[in-house]
Amino acid sequence: MAAGARPGHEEPAESSDGPGQPADTVAGTLDGPLGPDAPADTTATDGGGGKTRKQRPFWKELPLLIVVALVLALLIKTFLVQAFSIPSDSMQDTLQRGDRVLVDKLTPWFGSEPERGEVVVFHDPAAWLAGEPTPESNVVQDFLSFIGLMPSAEEKDLIKRTIAVGGDTVECAKGGPVEVNGKALDEPYIFPGNSACDDKPFGPxxxxxxxxxxxxxxxxDSSDSRYHTDDVTKGFVPVDDVVGRAVVVAWPVDRWAMLSVPDTFDQSGIGAAAGLAPGALGLAGALPLVLWRPRRLTGGRTAG
Incomplete structure (x- = not known):
């Protein structure tokens, strides 16, 4: 309370213009007559008393928003993730015909290669899909494919599970399990009633x-690597043809699920390097003896 002011009487707030000058109110920032019937000025202010441009109507902003959304969709499709449709029964029961999966396309850009157990999408390496009908496309599908929400009807891509990678030894005898580097795989994901490879044993x-x-x-019901060992690629899929790893079933909603790597591929000793470990350890143990022996002989001659 200012000196000399009467109790119960509030002084008007002072503005920055100096003592005695009344402070601006919200209504005082508007031009023109004030009052309940005064026309509203929709022009935005810049906070310093100057006028700025009027806000553009939403319908004028809409084309720009659509362009930005399309650009983002294209970038996501090219570098991050893309949706693919499952066209066959070869990955049952993990994937059903008509499922939509999201494929991670980002990690391959950083040099990551497929690992054992991953479900991957890859380009047809050697006419594996020869004779398969190409589905007819329409304008809507072409547009959705362009922005990455649906696969292109012209793309020849396949989806399978990675069983072995470069350097691995893989085999499967009739009646037996698939073996990778001598380790038998426990494959609970195999379609019920199917054998590991009785229809087409292979290897090593x-x-x-x-x-x-x-x-x-x-x-x-899968024409996979086993059936293409006479092709130019010998049944192996080049890593460069891999589009990415399928990480999640996104559609239909009631089948939403992550596509994780089964535990059997984490078992000890399955890595190709593990099979070489005994020989490598033996060589490492013998190397100091080999290097020490000549030095010992040379030292004896020098002493003599």
């Missing part, structure tokens, strides 16, 4: 570097 094969060996989960 050593997977070349930069290649992978793939198989469908519905073993008796």
């Amino acid at each position: 094969f050593t997977v070349p570097e930069g290649k992978i060996w793939v198989m469908g989960d519905h073993r008796q």
Whole structure:
């Protein structure tokens, strides 16, 4: 309370213009007559008393928003994630015909290669889909494919599970399990009633570097690596042809699920390097003896 002011009487607030000048109110910032019937000025202010441009109507902003959304969709499709439709039964029961999966396309850009157990989408390496009908497309599908919400009807892509990678030895005898580097796989994801490979035993094969060996989960209904060992690629899929890893079933909603790597691929000793471990350890142990022996002999001659 200012000196000399009467109790119960509030002084008017002072503005920055100096004592005695009344402070601006919200209504005082508007031009023109004040009052309940005064026309409202929709022009925005810049906070310093100056006028700025009027806000553009939403319908004028809409084309720009659509363009930005399309650009973002294209960038996401190209570099991050893309939706793919499952056209066959070769990955049952993990994937059903008509499922939509989201494929991670980002990690391959950083040099990541497919790992054992991952479900991957890859370009047809050697006419594996020869004779398969190409579905007819329409304008809507072409547009959705362009922005990455649906796969292109012209793309020849497949989806399988990575069983072995470069450097691995993979085989499967009739009546037996699939073995990777001598380790038997426990494959609960195989379609009920199917065997591991009775319809097409194979191997042993050593997977070349930069290649992978793939198989469908519905073993008796999958034309996978086993059936293409006479092709130019010998049944192996080049890593460069891999589009990315399928990470989630996104549609239909009631089938939403993550596509994780089964535990059997984490078992101890399955890595190709593990099979070389005894020899490598023996060599490492012998190397100091080999290097020490000449030095010992040379030292004896020098002393003599």
